Amino acid sequence: MPAAAPKRQAASPTKSRTLTRNAIVSKARTLLQEEGIGALSIRRLAGRLSVSPMALYRHVADRQDLLEAVLVDIIRHDDIAAHDETDWRAWLVETCKRMRRSLMQNPEIIPIFAETDRMSAAELASFDRVLSRLSEAGLSDEMAAKAFHVTVSFTFGSLAYEQFKFRKLTNKKLPTKKELAASHPSVARAARHLATPLSDTEFEASLKRILQGF
Numbered sequence: 001m002p003a004a005a006p007k008r009q010a011a012s013p014t015k016s017r018t019l020t021r022n023a024i025v026s027k028a029r030t031l032l033q034e035e036g037i038g039a040l041s042i043r044r045l046a047g048r049l050s051v052s053p054m055a056l057y058r059h060v061a062d063r064q065d066l067l068e069a070v071l072v073d074i075i076r077h078d079d080i081a082a083h084d085e086t087d088w089r090a091w092l093v094e095t096c097k098r099m100r101r102s103l104m105q106n107p108e109i110i111p112i113f114a115e116t117d118r119m120s121a122a123e124l125a126s127f128d129r130v131l132s133r134l135s136e137a138g139l140s141d142e143m144a145a146k147a148f149h150v151t152v153s154f155t156f157g158s159l160a161y162e163q164f165k166f167r168k169l170t171n172k173k174l175p176t177k178k179e180l181a182a183s184h185p186s187v188a189r190a191a192r193h194l195a196t197p198l199s200d201t202e203f204e205a206s207l208k209r210i211l212q213g214f
Contacts, residue, residue, distance in 0.1 A: 019051055021059040025069045032070065032108035037115060042066070067112050072122040074109060078102040081129040088137035089211045092147065095130060096155045096207055097200070103159050110160050139214070147214050151207055162197050 027048050031040055042063060046053040060066045080098035085091040103109050127148075134144035181188040198206070 019049065019055055019059065021069065024049065024056060024059055024066070025073050028066055028070055029073070029106075029108065032112075033106075037108065037111040040066070064116060064118065067116050068118065068120045071109070071112055071116065072120050074102065074106050075120075075122045075126055078106075081126065081133070088134055088139070089208070089214070091133060091137075092130070092151055092211065093204060093207045096151050097204060099152070100155050100159065100203060103156070110156065113156075143214060147211065150210055154207065154210060158198055158203065 024045065028040060028045055031045060031048060040063070042053050042056050042060075045066070046056050049056070060069060078098070078101075080095050080102060083091070083094055083098070085094055130148055131141075131144050134147060135141065139147065175183070177188065177191075180191065187194070
């Protein structure tokens with residue numbers, strides 16, 4: 001006679017009663033860091049917390065709300081604009097350096113930005129602080145927006161490229177140096193430099209060159 005299938009353990013009503021939004025966000029961040037954004041679902045997260053999916057819905061509206069809550073938690077913890085330099089260029093460079101450090105420590109941020117379809121109040125507040133600082137330095141709204149746009153785009157883009165490159169290098173069979181030189185000689189010559197991530201010093205120097213045009 002075949003053995004009976006093990007009974008599925010019911011969600012603990014005690015855990016459901018003590019569950020908080022902060023606890024949900026904390027566990028969601030752990031899941032994102034361990035398994036990536038594709039693994040994050042309300043059902044999967046409920047299993048990690050040993051509660052029913054309905055228990056989560058008492059604290060988060062849906063998956064989008066959960067992703068936004070994770071972003072808010074990271075943004076509020078890493079206050080990248082909480083510093084002071086007299087020169088606005090130096091201030092913006094330092095802000096982007098802090099942003100880059102936060103992105104490197106929390107690699108789940110970039111995929112979350114790609115999936116969220118709304119801008120949270122925390123994101124808007126962070127943007128407003130940066131733009132206000134540039135306006136106070138005498139930049140017009142247009143120039144402040146452009147300076148903000150190019151530096152933030154460079155900051156996000158450099159790390160998004162690193163993540164993309166890592167996936168490509170680890171998930172595919174690479175051509176040999178000889179094959180690469182024969183098919184794509186320019187890539188072959190620059191391969192060593194392309195494979196090397198920007199150092200903090202190089203990142204800062206690149207930002208300063210970008211801001212020379214403002």
